[in-house]
Amino acid sequence: MTPRPIFLRAAALAAVAVSTLAFAASAADFKGKTIKLVIGQSPGGGTDTLARTWSPFLSKHIPGNPTIVIEAQTGAGGMQAVNFVYEKARPDGLTLAWGGFNPVGMATDAQGLRADFTKFEFIGAGSSGGRVQITRTNVNPPIKTSEDIMKVQGLKQAGFRPTESLDIVGRLGMDVMGVKYRYVPGYQGAAKILPAMLQGEIDGMTTGITSLRTAFEPQMVSQGKAIMLWYFPFFDINGNPVKNSDFRDDEPAIQDVYKKVHGKDPSGEHWEALKWMQTVSGKTSMTVVAPPKTPKDIVDTLRKAYEAAKADPELAPALIKSTGSDMVYVTIPEGLKIMQMAQNPDPKIVKFLKEYIAAAEQ
Secondary structure, three states: OOOOOHHHHHHHHHHHHHHHHHHHHOOOOOOOOEEEEEEOOOOOOHHHHHHHHHHHHHHHHOOOOOEEEEEEOOHHHHHHHHHHHHHOOOOOOOEEEEOOOOHHHHHHOOOOOOOOOOOOEEEEEEEOOOEEEEEEOOOOOOOOOHHHHHHOOOEEEEOOOOOOHHHHHHHHHHHHHOOOEEEEOOOOOHHHHHHHHHOOOOOEEEEEHHHHHHHHHHHOHHHOOEEEEEEEOEEOOOOOEEOOOOOOOOOOEHHHHHHHHHOOOOOOHHHHHHHHHHHHOOOOOOOEEEOOOOOHHHHHHHHHHHHHHHOOOOHHHHHHHHHOOOOEEEOHHHHHHHHHHHHOOOHHHHHHHHHHHHHHHO
16 A cells, blocks of 8 residues: 555554543444435445445444445535535534545635535545546557557547546646547546447546446456556655555556656646645545534544544455455545645645636636
8 A cells, every 4th residue: 555654654643542542531422323424426436335335334433333324415516515514514423524525626716615624524534546547449549558648639538527636637647648638528427438438439537446446447448448548646745656556567657657658757737736636635535524613522533433444454355345446545634734735725736727627618
């Protein structure tokens, strides 16, 4: 898994130790209660699958072992779910947002996003292993290797909406590489894009490793109909890309493909924006938050349960079975820092992203 800086690990251990003392004195009891995990994506997708795999382990480590149900609120590109938890959910620990972190919306003041993530009570965060670029092999001209993508003319890149993090990361990857492509938004989830790719309606998309392993790989990649061009790496605190062990040696990172094609390391404003995106959203696509002003004993109890659940030896095998990969997690201090980074980004990044999104909306 992705190595974590020593000072962050130490801070996390200290935080857990302090929290543990608090639990001994006062821990919220959820016996006989039901916790609702609100997600902003459709049932059956990667977020839903992860939430359903994770929820029994979270319940297992919460005092009283409450029932956990998943509720999908898919309006406004996922913003309805986080707005609901932010504005309407009671601060009693019984309604949580799962997977709703929106760093791009925070940084660019997206219309419709009313939630301030720095006011949520952060419980925990992780990612389903990474993001990948998948492309049909039967394009013009046909491709066999990742480097062949540079020869393709008029590639049609599917997406959801210009403000979607996956779409932005995917477009940035294409622009970093210098691929000639056309962005085609409007699809409602990877489950809709897969048949469109099979029919040749569009040529590629950026998605998560869960969709790669459970859908695209068995139905397209293994049959030679598609290729995983590259994965998008996580970055350490110094901005250096980190090898993701969820990917095989024959599944390259984008910077490795870039170096083969261009003979040097990637650089420039598109690369810097991609690094920012992968820092603030790459490892936090499955963020769990409670409503603002949730009492400290409840927050501490939920945080301790989250930490215990992610360390549960039975969780990783369950995740690999259901999604094809384990998750990569951030510590509580790291998660809080990432939220602050998203709330107070570099003005140059904000200006670039606003213009980048606007260009895709035209």
